[in-house]
Amino acid sequence: xxxxxxxxxxxxxxxxxxxxxxxxxxxxxxxxxxxxxxxxxxxxxxxxxxxxxxxxxxxxxxxxxxxxxxxxxxxxxxxxxxxxxxxxxxxxxxxxxxxxxxxxxxxxxxxxxxxxxxxxxxxxxxxxxxxxxxxxxxxxxxxxxxxxxxxxxxxxxxxxxxxxxxxxxxxxxxxxxxxxxxxxxxxxxxxxxxxxxxxxxxxxxxxxxxxxxxxxxxxxxxxxxxxxxxxxxxxxxxxxxxxxxxxxxxxxxxxxxxxxxxxxxxxxxxxxxxxxxxxxxxxxxxxxxxxxxxxxxxxxxxxxxxxxxxxxxxxxxxxxxxxxxxxxxxxxxxxxxxxxxxxxxxxxxxxxxxxxxxxxxxxxxxxxxxxxxxxxxxxxxxxxxxxxxxxxx
Amino acid sequence: xxxxxxxxxxxxxxxxxxxxxxxxxxxxxxxxxxxxxxxxxxxxxxxxxxxxxxxxxxxxxxxxxxxxxxxxxxxxxxxxxxxxxxxxxxxxxxxxxxxxxxxxxxxxxxxxxxxxxxxxxxxxxxxxxxxxxxxxxxxxxxxxxxxxxxxxxxxxxxxxxxxxxxxxxxxxxxxxxxxxxxxxxxxxxxxxxxxxxxxxxxxxxxxxxxxxxxxxxxxxxxxxxxxxxxxxxxxxxxxxxxxxxxxxxxxxxxxxxxxxxxxxxxxxxxxxxxxxxxxxxxxxxxxxxxxxxxxxxxxxxxxxxxxxxxxxxxxxxxxxxxxxxxxxxxxxxxxxxxxxxxxxxxxxxxxxxxxxxxxxxxxxxxxxxxxxxxxxxxxxxxxxxxxxxxxxxxxxxxxxxxxxxxxxxxxxxxxxxxxxxxxxxxxxxxxxxxxxxxxxxxxxxxxxxxxxxxxxxxxxxxxxxxxxxxxxxxxxxxxxxxxxxxxxxxxx
Numbered sequence: 001x002x003x004x005x006x007x008x009x010x011x012x013x014x015x016x017x018x019x020x021x022x023x024x025x026x027x028x029x030x031x032x033x034x035x036x037x038x039x040x041x042x043x044x045x046x047x048x049x050x051x052x053x054x055x056x057x058x059x060x061x062x063x064x065x066x067x068x069x070x071x072x073x074x075x076x077x078x079x080x081x082x083x084x085x086x087x088x089x090x091x092x093x094x095x096x097x098x099x100x101x102x103x104x105x106x107x108x109x110x111x112x113x114x115x116x117x118x119x120x121x122x123x124x125x126x127x128x129x130x131x132x133x134x135x136x137x138x139x140x141x142x143x144x145x146x147x148x149x150x151x152x153x154x155x156x157x158x159x160x161x162x163x164x165x166x167x168x169x170x171x172x173x174x175x176x177x178x179x180x181x182x183x184x185x186x187x188x189x190x191x192x193x194x195x196x197x198x199x200x201x202x203x204x205x206x207x208x209x210x211x212x213x214x215x216x217x218x219x220x221x222x223x224x225x226x227x228x229x230x231x232x233x234x235x236x237x238x239x240x241x242x243x244x245x246x247x248x249x250x251x252x253x254x255x256x257x258x259x260x261x262x263x264x265x266x267x268x269x270x271x272x273x274x275x276x277x278x279x280x281x282x283x284x285x286x287x288x289x290x291x292x293x294x295x296x297x298x299x300x301x302x303x304x305x306x307x308x309x310x311x312x313x314x315x316x317x318x319x320x321x322x323x324x325x326x327x328x329x330x331x332x333x334x335x336x337x338x339x340x341x342x343x344x345x346x347x348x349x350x351x352x353x354x355x356x357x358x359x360x361x362x363x364x365x366x367x368x369x370x371x372x373x374x375x376x377x378x379x380x381x382x383x384x385x386x387x388x389x390x391x392x393x
Numbered sequence: 394x395x396x397x398x399x400x401x402x403x404x405x406x407x408x409x410x411x412x413x414x415x416x417x418x419x420x421x422x423x424x425x426x427x428x429x430x431x432x433x434x435x436x437x438x439x440x441x442x443x444x445x446x447x448x449x450x451x452x453x454x455x456x457x458x459x460x461x462x463x464x465x466x467x468x469x470x471x472x473x474x475x476x477x478x479x480x481x482x483x484x485x486x487x488x489x490x491x492x493x494x495x496x497x498x499x500x501x502x503x504x505x506x507x508x509x510x511x512x513x514x515x516x517x518x519x520x521x522x523x524x525x526x527x528x529x530x531x532x533x534x535x536x537x538x539x540x541x542x543x544x545x546x547x548x549x550x551x552x553x554x555x556x557x558x559x560x561x562x563x564x565x566x567x568x569x570x571x572x573x574x575x576x577x578x579x580x581x582x583x584x585x586x587x588x589x590x591x592x593x594x595x596x597x598x599x600x601x602x603x604x605x606x607x608x609x610x611x612x613x614x615x616x617x618x619x620x621x622x623x624x625x626x627x628x629x630x631x632x633x634x635x636x637x638x639x640x641x642x643x644x645x646x647x648x649x650x651x652x653x654x655x656x657x658x659x660x661x662x663x664x665x666x667x668x669x670x671x672x673x674x675x676x677x678x679x680x681x682x683x684x685x686x687x688x689x690x691x692x693x694x695x696x697x698x699x700x701x702x703x704x705x706x707x708x709x710x711x712x713x714x715x716x717x718x719x720x721x722x723x724x725x726x727x728x729x730x731x732x733x734x735x736x737x738x739x740x741x742x743x744x745x746x747x748x749x750x751x752x753x754x755x756x757x758x759x760x761x762x763x764x765x766x767x768x769x770x771x772x773x774x775x776x777x778x779x780x781x782x783x784x785x786x787x788x789x790x791x792x793x794x795x796x797x798x799x800x801x802x803x804x805x806x807x808x809x810x811x812x813x814x815x816x817x818x819x820x821x822x823x824x825x826x827x828x829x830x831x832x833x834x835x836x837x838x839x840x841x842x843x844x845x846x847x848x849x850x851x852x853x854x855x856x857x858x859x860x861x862x863x864x865x866x867x868x869x870x871x872x873x874x875x876x877x878x879x880x881x882x883x884x885x
Contacts, residue, residue, distance in 0.1 A: 013747075021739075036769065054736060055657060055736070056654060056755075057756075060759055061643070062646070062756075063761040063766070065765055070758060071749065071753045071759065104843075
């Protein structure tokens, strides 16, 4: 009964998976020795707070013959976005009568698995997109600017200073006056999504925190903006140690870079708004459409001061504020005391937000406060509104 | 297949138990000796009769005492009252009890005794006499109990896989041999000091006297001896019981898992089709319900209004909770429906793309094959029974072993001590300790080798980390600025 003769490893169907997707985990046990193992028990350990066992079992008790291989598998559903470890594998070998047993953890049997945010919002957008034109769906866009370019925009009467090469002679002959053609240039909008990743954003049920909603909103916005050929960058921030910046870029591939980027972020640290905005302005100065998603649970003065730091760069700033009590009150059966407390907290939080709102009013920045039900809708409609008005070009 | 194999093993084991029982009853134990008492009364009836009699005497005597005590305490202690009580008990109340007059006369040693004469003075003597009868019956009654336990546990061993039942069944039979031998031993020991206890002398010895006469010189005669056959068959029975338990332990999880998973997959496929067919209906219902709720709660639930109307702030949480309550059920339904459908689609795709996925999920391929199990069981069985026979023979023949195998000098092998029964211990002790000691040694060496190997590979820390903490601490502690730079570079 030499346990060393057993080779056990795990095969993952995929190492990157969306939160609402499934992953098939296969465990392969190979007996390389010439003797059989009368009783082996293999257990693939996973954290039940992070994964839910959907089908199959993560352990097996059986017998394995000499030079033979057995396999078992199970299906897991990730519960929380992030990068987590699966494993280790534990092997227990017993003799026939169970008098003697050896247990061992298989070395190198921990596999990292990256869990992306849920795909359901993106899927909905994709379904809508496939049903009708995205442009029609999202309204008029003015991402193009009149001037030099290749795409025809329209005609107008000649004015002094127009280039002669732009004169449309046929049209001029028809109308008996000089007519010039106008062309438009396509201009990309850069959308910067600033997500607060401080620990206050992690409040509430583990699967439905403000941070998880913020990440979902970020993903959705990225998808929509990239579909409309805008550049998208992401900046997550809390304290000095937790500042992560992803350069703006466009294209289908960039969506997966954003996914990878946000999947690894964990809400931690205290929110240092001023330091974070300092860091951001150092890294990025281009005029852009900035979405700041934060619960704004910091000193109102700091928040105003931090946002003022963005003003010199002519950004169009939209502050999306997930209202904490709306996200954190998830228990249905609250006692009357809990309800009273929740109401008191809501009121206090509301006063706090109103204070910040007043501070930012002078800068022309509005704060959009939302709950879990309307957060995605708000983010999307504000983006559409900004595009429609031609902001941040 | 494995289930069939298990059933065959169980039937064989039950047959072995009957064989064992037949040897026990025909050649070792005379059951007739313990079935009836000296008065030709069935032991069970005599035993329970004695218990009944003791309680009858206690109740009758106790009743009389209480009646007299009550008369004294209430002040009616005249001779007339006492007579009345005595007459009441002896003439009327006695007819409620079914006292055996002959038996009472026997216990009291008075052939002319009448039931009407039964008084308080007779009760202690009757209880003492009946207790003595009870004890002598109890010795015989033990065998009946052990016999019943043995049968019941043999049946339980057939129905369940736990070898504990087989051990109890065999243990009960062995106790039926050991108890009379112990009594016999005690009797002989007391005889040595000329001490005689009538009670002990009256105890019957149902064990065949030829039990101690084991032919030692011929291996075949040794095996054919009923006692040795009984011991070997007992071992075979227990060995098979453990083999059955092992086979069950090894095959049951795989079989159950396979059954369970097949059932789950069937349900999933059925539900998935059902939901696919009805999902629009479910969603439509949910949508309508939501619309109703929204229209009902519109005034109180618009977040903007919460900020605007100060008067309505306090009711917001309450209303939100109420709405959540209403939404919870339908949300659950829609989520469950959607998840089942997604899972169904996922499993379909998985089975299409991975041909062995079905087998690995149900672990059908990992269940041990009946043929392999049978081969392994037979080899192990022959190996162990053979080893047992050889070891038993060696232990019972220390003289032969020490002379031929160890080749000790005649001064030792021909000594008087070598011909005493206690010499068996010389081999019995070491051989009995041999297996646990080897097992411990192997375990110790393996553990030491593992520690050395892990230390060489520097893996102990890694293993402890992987077992105790899922979060990679190095990542958390790594400077984030560097990470940010890396991400930026990658994206660029």
